[in-house]
Amino acid sequence: MPKNTLSKRGKKALHTELRADLEVFFNAANDLFDIETNPGGQFPVSMAENNLSWPGLRERIEQSISFKAMPKWVSNYTGMGGNEDFLEAVANFMSVHLTGCAIEPNRINTSAGATAVLELSSWILCGAGDVVAIPAPSYPVYSQDFGNKSALTRHDILTFENLERNDGLSNLTIKDLKKANAAINKSGKKLKLLVLTTPDNPTGCIYTQEQLSEISEWCIKKKIHLLINELYGLSMIHTNHPDIKEDYKEEITFTSFAQLMKKKKSDYLHMSYGLSKDLGISGLRVGVIHSYNEKFLKAYANLNAPHLVSNLTQWALTDVLSDRDFMSHYIIKNQARLTSNYALVIKFLKENKIPYLPARGSLFVWIDLSKYMRGNSKKSEHKLWQDLYEATGILLTPGTGFGHKKTGQFRFVVSFLQKEVLNEGLKKMADFLTLGK
Numbered sequence: 001m002p003k004n005t006l007s008k009r010g011k012k013a014l015h016t017e018l019r020a021d022l023e024v025f026f027n028a029a030n031d032l033f034d035i036e037t038n039p040g041g042q043f044p045v046s047m048a049e050n051n052l053s054w055p056g057l058r059e060r061i062e063q064s065i066s067f068k069a070m071p072k073w074v075s076n077y078t079g080m081g082g083n084e085d086f087l088e089a090v091a092n093f094m095s096v097h098l099t100g101c102a103i104e105p106n107r108i109n110t111s112a113g114a115t116a117v118l119e120l121s122s123w124i125l126c127g128a129g130d131v132v133a134i135p136a137p138s139y140p141v142y143s144q145d146f147g148n149k150s151a152l153t154r155h156d157i158l159t160f161e162n163l164e165r166n167d168g169l170s171n172l173t174i175k176d177l178k179k180a181n182a183a184i185n186k187s188g189k190k191l192k193l194l195v196l197t198t199p200d201n202p203t204g205c206i207y208t209q210e211q212l213s214e215i216s217e218w219c220i221k222k223k224i225h226l227l228i229n230e231l232y233g234l235s236m237i238h239t240n241h242p243d244i245k246e247d248y249k250e251e252i253t254f255t256s257f258a259q260l261m262k263k264k265k266s267d268y269l270h271m272s273y274g275l276s277k278d279l280g281i282s283g284l285r286v287g288v289i290h291s292y293n294e295k296f297l298k299a300y301a302n303l304n305a306p307h308l309v310s311n312l313t314q315w316a317l318t319d320v321l322s323d324r325d326f327m328s329h330y331i332i333k334n335q336a337r338l339t340s341n342y343a344l345v346i347k348f349l350k351e352n353k354i355p356y357l358p359a360r361g362s363l364f365v366w367i368d369l370s371k372y373m374r375g376n377s378k379k380s381e382h383k384l385w386q387d388l389y390e391a392t393g394i395l396l397t398p399g400t401g402f403g404h405k406k407t408g409q410f411r412f413v414v415s416f417l418q419k420e421v422l423n424e425g426l427k428k429m430a431d432f433l434t435l436g437k
């Protein structure tokens with residue numbers, strides 16, 4: 001038997017895990033705490049999933065699948081950006097609920113999840129060895145999304161270095177971008193893509209329209225593609241909730257980048273979206289790319305065959321997404337549940353004097369547990385993560401891989417567990433942190 005039959009890139013893939021903590025997450029998710037039936041169970045708060053509103057959505061999806069006759073196109077090949085009816089439903093859904101401006105179906109393509117969208121977009125817009133700049137701390141899997149196949153190098157632009165309080169707004173400036181660009185040029189590489197996530201993973205911060213407009217102009221001038229990832233665009237936290245409102249100086253509503261794109265109509269501006277987070281259906285695999293760059297969209301469709309959303313999913317969701325009343329109600333209820341869970345976590349953080357970044361959206365709180373570490377190395381961060389999990393069942397995401405420098409930072413997902421279960425987990429975490437239990 002030959003020792004290794006893989007190509008060079010196959011061998012690299014063999015050693016590039018998507019996430020190092022996947023197995024421990026699945027173990028914890030299969031052993032969930034239940035006060036009656038599994039009081040010794042686990043509290044995974046490490047996976048960016050929202051389980052809070054699934055029962056109602058499941059019922060609505062089941063209704064579509066059970067009572068509607070399946071059209072013939074479901075069993076055939078369809079458009080390479082998605083089926084026509086699906087594209088129309090997705091574009092309308094985005095226009096009505098997310099962007100506040102009309103998105104034309106011919107200016108979007110759909111793929112199996114945001115991951116596919118990011119990978120394919122970067123493959124088309126950049127060349128191997130080019131650089132993608134991302135404000136840090138950021139979603140760690142961006143390294144794989146842009147690195148695995150597109151072979152881009154990731155450059156982290158440090159923001160929130162000292163977890164300074166900032167009202168849930170990104171503190172990225174043009175000065176930061178100029179500095180990053182100069183450093184990349186100096187290294188002999190080219191900055192080809194800037195990716196901003198709003199609301200952000202893991203900080204939950206958002207970008208204002210003024211900030212995005214300035215950044216867009218800079219990117220257009222420098223011929224750098226700007227991709228705004230709005231995957232959490234409908235997962236907004238109500239900042240006027242009485243338990244959290246003191247964290248925010250003013251109420252700022254999230255405004256989609258689509259509005260600026262419509263005004264500027266530049267070939268360098270793009271927006272990604274998907275249903276994994278806002279609808280809590282990461283398993284159905286729906287991602288969207290929106291752009292005014294017609295050549296980009298055409299190239300994308302030409303390469304999209306391996307990434308298409310299954311027609312069965314497209315059909316089932318066409319009906320659900322087009323049900324405007326249902327979706328409006330769903331979004332309102334989902335944001336109320338998200339806010340309520342978020343407020344519970346913030347109350348716990350305040351009671352225990354744990355520093356955190358106030359979020360305006362997303363499913364997360366970015367917290368600083370460094371005062372509970374022995375030492376300040378990655379090893380002591382890992383030890384705290386492990387000890388906390390072993391003692392309480394609380395499974396956080398350690399900050400390693402988020403591209404920032406400080407140790408002792410963790411991401412807390414507020415939407416994975418139902419509120420009552422989350423509350424039990426927080427009590428155990430408080431005991432562990434104060435008493436070392």
Ligand SMILES: Cc1ncc(COP(=O)(O)O)c(C=O)c1O
Pocket residue numbers: 048112113114115116139197201229231274275276282285286287
């Ligand atoms: C910022 C960001 N982009 C992309 C993804 C991947 O999403 P999908 O499951 O739709 O591929 C995630 C998932 O956590 C994310 O947080």
